Amino acid sequence: MKDSNVMIHVEDLKKSFGNANVLNGITTDIKKGEVLVIIGPSGCGKSTFLRCLNMLETPTGGHIYLDGVDVTSPKTDINKTRQSMMMVFQHFNLFPHMTILENLTIAPTKLQNKSKSEAEKEAIELLKRVGLEDRANAYPSQLSGGQKQRVAICRALAMNPEVILFDEPTSALDPEMVGEVLDVMKELAKSGMTMICVTHEMGFAKEVANRVIFLDEGKIAEDGTPEEVFDHPKNERLKTFLSKIL
């Protein structure tokens, strides 16, 4: 809040499902242009944390501020907030009844009052960026997993968001397709996009992330640069975790 570069300020975020406490008070700041990777053992609350950020899950406690506005407040128009905080899902969640082009243009035209031709022009530009401009009129079912995820990223970009949340974007892909999606994400990171990624791709984290958070039992157990977290882990659980996956 004090630092003018802070885009998202998370304060004592808590989430429980019934008796299960998934997030036990998370406090952190995410700066503009930062590429934050969240790692942790399964069930540690990574995805829940991400989904709380754009209120797909309603937090049970704490606050989230986006550009100083309390996202968790009922007074905040969450639909407006979400438009600057896009999400890319593990299972892509493209709309199967629409063409790729329609998938990319529906939100800008319906929510940002863009004209159809303008939105389509921008969509084609985005598709070119990920090398899929020739599939504009195809339906999602005609695309491979990697292609679908690239389209999903384009769908998020089409709204010109301030930040994109990636929820395990490569976990549902065949191994040979992971690369093409990561390439797009790398390119995006270089362009200065603020990104928060939950991922198991440690290579990506090492190469692209500015910062890595290790979540354990709903708390931040370690927070630092990729070198600090991967090469000089302090937390015991993190050491065990890294020894298992690296």
Place this chain on the structure above:
Amino acid sequence: MKGNMKQKRLRKLFPLLLLVVMLAGLLTGCGDKSEVGASNVKKVDDLETATIGVQLGTTGDIYASDYKETGATIQQFNKGADAVQALKQGKIDCVVIDEQPAKAFVERNRDLSILEEDFVKEEYAICIAKDNDQLLKKVNKALNELKKDGTLKQIIGNYIGDSTKGKQPYESPEGIEYKGKLVMATNAEFEPYEYREDGKIVGIDVEMATAVADKLGMELEIQDMQFDSIITAVQSGKADMGVAGMTVTEDRLKNINFSDPYTTATQVIIVRNGKSATAFDLSESIKNNFITDARWKYLANGLLTTIQITFFAVIIGIVLGFIIAIIRSSCDMTGKAKLINWIMKAYLTIIRGTPAMIQLLIIYYVIFAATNINKVLVATIAFGLNSSAYIAEIVRSGIMSIDPGQFEAGRSLGFTYVQTMRYFILPQAFKNVLPALGNEFIVLLKETSISGYIGIMDLTRGGDFIRSRTYEAFFPLITVALIYLIIVVGLSTMVGRLERRLKNDERQ
């Protein structure tokens, strides 16, 4: 490609062809059907062990049921004509029915006779609601005047008696200023008291009621319905009076008041006399069933009514069904608005848990009891409500079948709940449930065939009506069935086409 199309069309036509072949087979079968022979009822005493056909709720029904104790079997039919048909086919031994309609039946069927021995004599009267003494007094006064000035005799003579028949119809005196309507409930399948001729309801009762109405300075409106619905209609105020060759009985007096009797009638027994029925002649039969008196019009008009009811009921069903489905699935998803959800669930349970026919009768006789509302509208509402419950559950299952990720994707893009539903969930859900919806429309179309229960002349009733005039089951029933079949096949084809078009969207 073209050859392929042709083949497809042929395949579609195949079931129809098969049916035509089956019909032809049936037809030839009808020609040489074996004779059933004479009834074993020769005198009134023989009723003790016979199978007796009666019209449901008539005095014949009441008197015949006394024979149950002695081992007779009573079969109740909705219409006299149905009983007569069953008699012709040997399903029952005799029919107990009023003398005048019996004469009409026997006149047209040379294999039937009336036993000379009368079964029972009775008096016909007009029934009026218990709390409507004012009308009762007026009607009695009018009847008395009509008896005195010979009008009543003239009217009866216009229908009974060889020398006077058709020669002295009642004509309303000139210069009457009509104030209000007098609604008469009847069952126009009881010649010569009330029956349809050239689409109009005519008969002794109709003319007599017109004369009474003229005396009262009111305009007569006739409501045609099942015989056993008449008393309910009068009680509930749907009709002011019931005039349907109705005999005064103790049971009826418990529920309703009767005017002074306006004529006496005799219950007689119709039996098979052993003579062979008129030989079956295909062209004669077609002519008799469809051409004579422009009977095909009953089917054509009935079809229009059926389509009208179905079409508007489908619209009500879809609109209401979608609304309920969306509310239900929203409540289920968010866990909010439990009361509304509960109300919706109760609605669905009630509508899906009771027969459509009962719903139709309740809506007509209970909910709209006091209002004089158009029957077709009532049926449309009833079937629309009925269908809405099924459509709601079909659509809800469609919504539930959509991956929750679709919903999250919509919301995460910044769409509101309603927008997400509209742009992403419902279009997909609709596509998924289209076959089930198509099926529901087919069911609905056929379900409307019970409209006749509140006296609507729909397709089924149109066929029934022809049957009651020609005493032939084959052509009216098969034609009605064929018409339904053709509409259903057409409807299925349309739904199938729509389905394929929507599917093409997603696949290569």
